[in-house]
Amino acid sequence: MALYTRVSGSVGVITLQNPPVNALSAAVRQGIVDMMDRALSEPEVKSVVICGQNGKFCGGADIKEFGTNMSGPALIPLIDRIESAAKPVVAAIEGIALGGGLELALGCHYRIAHSKAKLGLPEVSLGLLPGAGGTQRLPRLISIPAALELITTGRHVTAAEALQLGIVDKVTDRNTLDEAVKFALSVAGKSLDLHRISTNPCPHPPDVDAVFETAMQRVRQRARGALAPVACVQAVRAAATLPYAHGMERERELFKGLFTSGQARALQYYFFAQRAVGRWSTPGGARWDTSKPRPVRRAAVIGLGTMGRGITVALAQAGLSVVAVETNEKQLTEAKQGVSDMLERGARRRGVPPALDKVIYSHKIQAVADVDLVIEAVFEDMELKKAIFQQLSALCKPGTFLCTNTSGLDIDELAAQTQNPELVVGMHFFAPAHVMKLLEVVYGQKSSPQAVATAMQIGSKIGKVSVAVGNCRGFVGNRILKPYLEQAFFLLEEGATPELVDKVLEEFGFAMGVFRMSDLSGLDVGWRVRKAIGLVAPEALTGPYARVREGHRYSPLGDLLCEQVRFGQKTGRGWYQYDKPGGRVAKPDPWLHRFLEEYRAQHGLVARRIDHQEVLDRCLYALINEGFRILEDGIAAGPEDIDVIYVLGYGWPQHRGGPMFYAGMVGLNKVLERLEHYHQVHPDVPNLQPCSLLRKLVASGSPPINKWREVIKKPHSQL
Numbered sequence: 001m002a003l004y005t006r007v008s009g010s011v012g013v014i015t016l017q018n019p020p021v022n023a024l025s026a027a028v029r030q031g032i033v034d035m036m037d038r039a040l041s042e043p044e045v046k047s048v049v050i051c052g053q054n055g056k057f058c059g060g061a062d063i064k065e066f067g068t069n070m071s072g073p074a075l076i077p078l079i080d081r082i083e084s085a086a087k088p089v090v091a092a093i094e095g096i097a098l099g100g101g102l103e104l105a106l107g108c109h110y111r112i113a114h115s116k117a118k119l120g121l122p123e124v125s126l127g128l129l130p131g132a133g134g135t136q137r138l139p140r141l142i143s144i145p146a147a148l149e150l151i152t153t154g155r156h157v158t159a160a161e162a163l164q165l166g167i168v169d170k171v172t173d174r175n176t177l178d179e180a181v182k183f184a185l186s187v188a189g190k191s192l193d194l195h196r197i198s199t200n201p202c203p204h205p206p207d208v209d210a211v212f213e214t215a216m217q218r219v220r221q222r223a224r225g226a227l228a229p230v231a232c233v234q235a236v237r238a239a240a241t242l243p244y245a246h247g248m249e250r251e252r253e254l255f256k257g258l259f260t261s262g263q264a265r266a267l268q269y270y271f272f273a274q275r276a277v278g279r280w281s282t283p284g285g286a287r288w289d290t291s292k293p294r295p296v297r298r299a300a301v302i303g304l305g306t307m308g309r310g311i312t313v314a315l316a317q318a319g320l321s322v323v324a325v326e327t328n329e330k331q332l333t334e335a336k337q338g339v340s341d342m343l344e345r346g347a348r349r350r351g352v353p354p355a356l357d358k359v360i361y362s363h364k365i366q367a368v369a370d371v372d373l374v375i376e377a378v379f380e381d382m383e384l385k386k387a388i389f390q391q392l393s394a395l396c397k398p399g400t401f402l403c404t405n406t407s408g409l410d411i412d413e414l415a416a417q418t419q420n421p422e423l424v425v426g427m428h429f430f431a432p433a434h435v436m437k438l439l440e441v442v443y444g445q446k447s448s449p450q451a452v453a454t455a456m457q458i459g460s461k462i463g464k465v466s467v468a469v470g471n472c473r474g475f476v477g478n479r480i481l482k483p484y485l486e487q488a489f490f491l492l493e494e495g496a497t498p499e500l501v502d503k504v505l506e507e508f509g510f511a512m513g514v515f516r517m518s519d520l521s522g523l524d525v526g527w528r529v530r531k532a533i534g535l536v537a538p539e540a541l542t543g544p545y546a547r548v549r550e551g552h553r554y555s556p557l558g559d560l561l562c563e564q565v566r567f568g569q570k571t572g573r574g575w576y577q578y579d580k581p582g583g584r585v586a587k588p589d590p591w592l593h594r595f596l597e598e599y600r601a602q603h604g605l606v607a608r609r610i611d612h613q614e615v616l617d618r619c620l621y622a623l624i625n626e627g628f629r630i631l632e633d634g635i636a637a638g639p640e641d642i643d644v645i646y647v648l649g650y651g652w653p654q655h656r657g658g659p660m661f662y663a664g665m666v667g668l669n670k671v672l673e674r675l676e677h678y679h680q681v682h683p684d685v686p687n688l689q690p691c692s693l694l695r696k697l698v699a700s701g702s703p704p705i706n707k708w709r710e711v712i713k714k715p716h717s718q719l
């Protein structure tokens, strides 16, 4: 709703009231219409100010209303009415003016922003375009190139940048409403002709066609199949080429196309999923709202390899004091330089002083004695980690949380090395750890709710989206990755090439196909894990058992490449070839193709033509099937957890919502039917056997994703 007050005798103030972000719900829109009517009809009122309660102007359209039967006044005529008002209307922008919120402000005749406010048109990240006149008014106000950049990226700008661009008329450090009221008094009675943005012409750069062509190329390259960025360019082009009214028609038409597309649904689901993962729970009943985190003032990082350095930077940049420990003197010297360089680069980018003084270096593990939380980030080796946990348990002050950055080792086994296993949790960072947004917080059998809550809180303090998951091999992300990789290997055995598989996955929208990704992250990483669990044969096997482990189909292709020291980009050879070790441009490698032919011949495999659909079906449905198993096992509390992990950590295209959402979009019965088909063809691949939760969901009528939790039977845990 909206509140109306009269200030200084002649200024009508309309305050949007819809916590937490004053989104433009039906009630708020109705409130604005009613209060505008009142302000315009009161003869004493000479000007109007629109502001939002609790220091937030407006977070845009109410996303929760999308997909419902939307009622109440429409936003476009509401904004038009403000713009055509005979009395000046001033937007007093505090906190945020985003999406429909900024479009509302663009309908006002003047905009005053607080210096800390953020403004933007982020609709593109929800699969939409600014559909309440934003694509037509913003280019008229700030030029086509500037508007194109803001609308196609959805970037938020600071008040200072908004002033520079011409989005706002004034920035203040004082009370924004008071300043807006003063301003409103000063412009009362003056002509509004130049301040009705829609009536102004759209200024053209001389090379307007080239500007749009470049913008279109840029968005197509970045979009990976996303529709909204392309529609944003088309809508701004309409502002440049059509009269305002026709431009609005085009905006509406494009908006409608996006609104009813599956992509907008997926991106809006993903928006709420990212927030839902913060409301974590465990099978044992620990919950985000009943578990109090303990404050962490000083943290330690053990091991300053690539991951340890990134974690140190992430912690220091968030203002935490860090004791960075590396027992190898040479490595320590290199790490000091590496961490300082990263901190300086990050600070330059953000325009703040580098947090160099936040980090104390030591080559002695005893330096951890006084910290509140330790993150161990040594090499992925269970014996080494066990020894460190024994030491930490003896050295740290009572109550210190002991966290391990492992990508899949058993948290309970590590916790068992300590006197207080309840203080142990996993913190699985993704490389580069100071950049990647994802953190898997892994609770063990004995992790206390407070330990989980503290790790989750540290995660959000350092800007990560943290997802609490249970302890199993590979946790959620790497566990799901395994059947996906496995299918990709099997497809190579059956006749595909890495180029074909990657092309299909990249066309689907993955940032990188599975083989290019494997080359980037290093083939040796998985090889070491497979060796440790006894999957790698000590010598090249031939005959029927070469491709079988524990009675199931196994592809040793990755192992064979590693034996040739083809570890991927780092060695200049992997599934592709690179111009040098460390090179980044993947080129098809004739050696690899010959190797695959010889391998097939050696194992009596006859290559067949594999179509795109089969590649996609087998890779994705094997992955999704494992996702259902994870839900069934209680390793993830809900499908949102899996989806957020997969989008943020594994390059799943956001506009497809995540693997579990995608399964719902495709139709659970179709996923089940395809898995049944492929399992029939490949009975020796257990990962293609549909899991019982999927069957159960289909048997219960394939409920929508937000009802899945009701079907999942929760197992017990001791947490």
Ligand SMILES: CCCCCCCC/C=C\C/C=C/C(=O)SCCNC(=O)CCNC(=O)[C@H](O)C(C)(C)COP(=O)(O)OP(=O)(O)OC[C@H]1O[C@@H](n2cnc3c(N)ncnc32)[C@H](O)[C@@H]1OP(=O)(O)O
Pocket: 020, 021, 023, 059, 060, 061, 062, 063, 064, 075, 076, 096, 098, 099, 100, 101, 122, 123, 126, 128, 129, 130, 131, 132, 252, 255, 256, 259, 272, 275, 276
């Ligand atoms: C069919 C054809 C019809 C044609 C007619 C065309 C009409 C066109 C109409 C409208 C076009 C306009 C579209 C839009 O405006 S889309 C929305 C654009 N706005 C955004 O994208 C902002 C989204 N929000 C954020 O980015 C952030 O939430 C934030 C920066 C505002 C605040 O961040 P933070 O402080 O970190 O808090 P949270 O993110 O945790 O959010 C708190 C809480 O608020 C909920 N929320 C946030 N924004 C919205 C919103 N716009 N609508 C509803 N709810 C919102 C958020 O979900 C959190 O709640 P929780 O999920 O319960 O935790």
